[in-house]
Amino acid sequence: MPIDTRGYFMLPQKPEEAGYYPYGTPDRGRAHYGHPKLLTFIFLVEHRWVMQDDRKIGIGNISLADGTRSDHRSHRNGLQVDVRPLRKDGENIPVKYFHAQYDREATARLIDLFWQTGLVKNIFFNDVSIPRVRKLAGHDNHIHVEILN
Numbered sequence: 001m002p003i004d005t006r007g008y009f010m011l012p013q014k015p016e017e018a019g020y021y022p023y024g025t026p027d028r029g030r031a032h033y034g035h036p037k038l039l040t041f042i043f044l045v046e047h048r049w050v051m052q053d054d055r056k057i058g059i060g061n062i063s064l065a066d067g068t069r070s071d072h073r074s075h076r077n078g079l080q081v082d083v084r085p086l087r088k089d090g091e092n093i094p095v096k097y098f099h100a101q102y103d104r105e106a107t108a109r110l111i112d113l114f115w116q117t118g119l120v121k122n123i124f125f126n127d128v129s130i131p132r133v134r135k136l137a138g139h140d141n142h143i144h145v146e147i148l149n
């Protein structure tokens with residue numbers, strides 16, 4: 001498992017039977033270095049998710065190795081992760097919250113699992129029909145989750 005100078009691990013990219021799939025830029029895990037607490041958060045949510053749904057959770061950018069600056073203003077401390085909303089067809093591709101393939105019910109369940117961990121500080125996502133999410137420009141097609149330090 002690749003590790004950076006902060007001691008942060010790269011999220012395993014294709015673990016067998018995983019309840020998530022990775023995406024993001026740059027690819028091949030280079031934007032997937034997470035604080036140990038964040039990886040714990042992801043695995044906890046994944047564990048609960050696979051018990052209720054066959055679709056995989058799309059896990060996007062976390063941080064670059066060593067917290068290097070990127071075109072992403074945030075995503076440097078390894079405590080933030082982007083997650084895709086669920087699609088009705090279960091395809092592992094993006095969807096915006098106002099498109100026909102967007103599955104509001106499943107996405108709301110996933111966001112509820114995030115809160116249930118007790119580890120979440122903030123969630124930004126533009127489908128504000130879902131409780132406790134905050135609107136932010138650019139968040140039509142992904143949920144930005146920040147966990148507590």
Ligand SMILES: [Zn+2]
Nearest residue numbers: 080081082144
């Ligand atoms: Zn983000």
